[in-house]
Amino acid sequence: MVSSVGVTDTIKSLSDLQTRCNLRQADSDRFFCEWVDDLPELSQQEQAGVARIKQRYDYHRVDGLLLEGTINLLVVSPLLELAGFLDPPFRIRSPYGVALELEDPDETIRGFIDTLVVQERLWILVVESKRTSISVPAALPQLLDYMLTTPQSNKPVFGMATNGDEFMFLKLTLTETPQYDVSRTFSLFPRRHELGEVLQILKRLGQAMLE
Numbered sequence: 001m002v003s004s005v006g007v008t009d010t011i012k013s014l015s016d017l018q019t020r021c022n023l024r025q026a027d028s029d030r031f032f033c034e035w036v037d038d039l040p041e042l043s044q045q046e047q048a049g050v051a052r053i054k055q056r057y058d059y060h061r062v063d064g065l066l067l068e069g070t071i072n073l074l075v076v077s078p079l080l081e082l083a084g085f086l087d088p089p090f091r092i093r094s095p096y097g098v099a100l101e102l103e104d105p106d107e108t109i110r111g112f113i114d115t116l117v118v119q120e121r122l123w124i125l126v127v128e129s130k131r132t133s134i135s136v137p138a139a140l141p142q143l144l145d146y147m148l149t150t151p152q153s154n155k156p157v158f159g160m161a162t163n164g165d166e167f168m169f170l171k172l173t174l175t176e177t178p179q180y181d182v183s184r185t186f187s188l189f190p191r192r193h194e195l196g197e198v199l200q201i202l203k204r205l206g207q208a209m210l211e
Contacts (some may be wrong), residue, residue, distance in 0.1 A: 017141045021148055023178045032171040032181040034158070034208050039200040049082045050195045057188060061164070068126045071164040075188070076116070076126060079195075083202040085118050089210070093117050121209045123147050123159040123170075136161045136168045136185065144180055147172050158205045160198075165189040167198050169205070 017023055026032070042050070056074050060066060066074070080086055094116050116124040123146065127139050136143075143161050150157045152174050159170035169183040183201070186194040 014141050014144075017145055021145075021178060022176075023144070023148070023180060026179045026181045031179065032169075032183065034171065034204050035169045035183040035201045038204060039197075040203045040207075042196060042200060046082055046199060047196065049078065050199055053078045054188065054193055054195055057164070061189065066164050071126050071162065075164060076124060076162065079199060079202060080116075080118070080124070082199055083206055085122075085202075085206060090119050090206070118206075119209050120150065121153075121155060121157050122205055123150075123157065125159060125161040127161060127163045136163055136166050140168075140170075140182065144170065144172065147180075148174070148178065150174060156208075158208070160202065160205075162188075167194075169201055 125143050147159050157172045161168050167186040172180045186198050
């Protein structure tokens with residue numbers, strides 16, 4: 001169910017989230033090493049699948065910004081299939097979508113976050129806006145806010161956020177003082193895209209969830 005209240009009515013910044021949820025960014029570069037270390041090699045079939053996703057995305061993206069349903073269809077679902085998340089032992093649920101509102105210097109940008117949760121430990125978040133693209137880093141406080149709703153566990157929670165053009169990965173530990181860190185931003189829109197690296201990281205996070 002879509003929330004009737006924009007999430008930024010309560011969470012305006014990372015500082016707000018850190019104060020309200022006793023959250024802090026990890027100090028160690030090794031806190032979130034899963035997006036860098038031991039990334040699996042992609043098979044020829046997986047590389048071909050990545051190329052096909054990119055080709056289809058470019059074909060539809062040339063007409064303008066895409067809504068979250070189209071991004072899910074063209075990019076997210078094929079990536080989840082290539083990563084093996086649509087088959088046992090993984091299970092996917094779709095808990096809710098949430099309204100998103102960000103203050104731009106010129107206008108208020110209203111958008112939407114569509115969510116999928118894999119194996120209760122990997123949040124897939126698709127951000128879209130009908131008028132202008134909301135950058136994934138700009139939506140980071142809201143994305144973390146929803147990841148914090150994961151039931152308490154001694155295992156880390158991961159996230160992947162995308163607006164179609166860019167991707168970012170997150171890691172969160174739900175300890176007494178929750179800690180988080182983020183990856184760099186990966187790009188899909190330029191010709192020299194980084195979708196292969198995105199798939200490698202997804203597969204690595206899948207391994208981490210089963211450990």
